Amino acid sequence: MTVALGVACGVVQAGQVTVYSALESDEIATYLDAAKHALPDLDIHVLRLSSGDLAARLLAESAQPRNDAIWGMAVTDLLDPRIAPLLTPVHGEHIDAMPARFRGADGTWFAPTGYLAALCVNREALAERGLPMPRTWRDLASPRYRGQVAMPDPASSGTGYMVLSSLTDAGRDARGMALVTAIARNVGQVTLSGSAPCKLARIGEFPIGISFAFSAMQSIRQGYPITMVIPADGAGYELEGSALMKGAAHAADARRFLDWTASPQAAALYRGFKEIVAAPGSVPSAEQQRQGLPADVVATLPARDFASAARERAALIDRYKRSTR
Template sequence: MKEKSGFTGSRGRLNRALRCLVAAAVALGAVQFAHAKTQLLVYTALEDEAMKPYKDAFEKANPDIEIRWVRDSTGAVTAKLLAEKNNPRADVVLGLAASSLTLLDLQGMLMPYAPKGFDSLTRKYSDANTPPRWVGMDVWGATVCYNRVEAEKRHLPKPTSWEDLTRPVYKGMIVMPSPVSSGTGYLDVTSWLQTFGTDKGWKYMDELDKNVAQYVHSGSKPCTLAGTGEFPIGISFEFRGHELQAQGAPIDLIFPKEGLGWDMEATGIMKTTKQPEAAKKLADFMASKEANEITAQWWAIVAYPGVAKKLSGIPDNYPELLVKNDFAWSAKNRDAILGDWQKRYGNKEQK
């Protein structure tokens, strides 16, 4: 009887211990669940160095939300989003070209949303619909990065216009981004077509192509290559040129007198997001003065008035140099333009 009683007592103690363990596990699970963060999948074409400041500032203000980035060039992000149209993954698109976001909107993929504080932003830098489908962050424009040391070695004159770049003296001396993969390359091509007219625009690119050594897959890389002297001239944008100048690279930034193609980095919410409230909080943050102050570290024109700072190498009349840009036209004609461009010049694209 003692043996049986001892067994029963041990079993009782074991059952109580198991119940305690189960209760503790349930409690721990409840705590973990309570502290689980909402994850936002954010597709972006931001430059690498810009991603961390936005993420850190947003997550500090919203500790219950975590940004998970998927980063690539503008063309690659745009293509990925279109390919996923029937099975979308992204919650938010941030730092993508306005021309690409306009294309997504034409496909019915973006949620109309006016973020908190939207009325404080410069209205022309966001989608014209009410409420907007995308909200601008900053303007980036075409810039020619010119390595004065390498140019002197090769006896190359300093260009002042787009037309100058077609001169035979620059044969093999120029590198520029491919419009297929790069938003900067696409704004170059569409601005030439809009500024010069369709026929003259393609004729201009025919002549320019004779002097282009290679079309690369990044908008910033041509300026980087000019900075290192691998090529004396890179068609790029002001962000990278300003940054390289600050690092001591022997480059001048040239803003061609015919005018500059440009686009907007912007934010849009995917209509299919499963986290709409968290996505709206991110859109609210990107429209805030705080986020625009982060943006102003690199860009001469930002959406929040009075926040932009004078950046070295960027002319005071920079906004006046931007050509008229029809985002809807660029979006609607994207496939046709890229198809023509690839037939004409795709043999020089970086492999």
């Protein structure tokens, strides 16, 4: 579903910017409420699309882009060989102050936020089946969990591809590939979205759902008997990147807006929605830590080659599908 959100920031409209975003609508509304105070002379138009629809729109409009900027799109999608050439380097006071690991070496993207793979484990369903609490990805490969796991399809879900590409180093790690294939043998249901496995675990249809941390923490907050497990043998994660379009009609205003999204003010808001916040010194809230998010979550993230993950997507998904038939 495509939702268009527009916010007129101030009475005197000295500038304007059109932004495409894959962030959730409630996030966008919260962030833009703060942006209108920080940039009162800027008229910000945001078109919210799902990740797949956003990529398709960028490709359809590639000959003549209609947006000035991209806000909160998976870096693996941003670096798609067909999309990356549409971007141009962007700099700003706050963007340039971000840690290097959250910025593209060529300056064409930066990522103030990200999300982390996690297991949603229903304690009651697990106990009913006499199964131990899984703590690692390797645990999930055990035959004892046969048919007890729900997992998103890497071909349709960004979360699913995040897990596949992270654990296999974009397909280059043979042991990682064998591990993912072994886990797939235990999957009782493949879902289209990354949040669906957690929702299935909430109601006990499956005791274990491979999902992402925010979905697990949301389930805990809503009172479901869910334990969030961040597998100890490898952090699967994705960064949410932002970028300036090459030849943007409102490039100067787009830079102002993008730099605000990398500001400390924006970072303070991200913590209400995100597991990974790039701003130096940002740590999970006390509630998030009680729910199982590590206090040093950013420091423990392994390096990822997002360009390879983007480049190898089709081949890796095909290889995975063939290995799990």
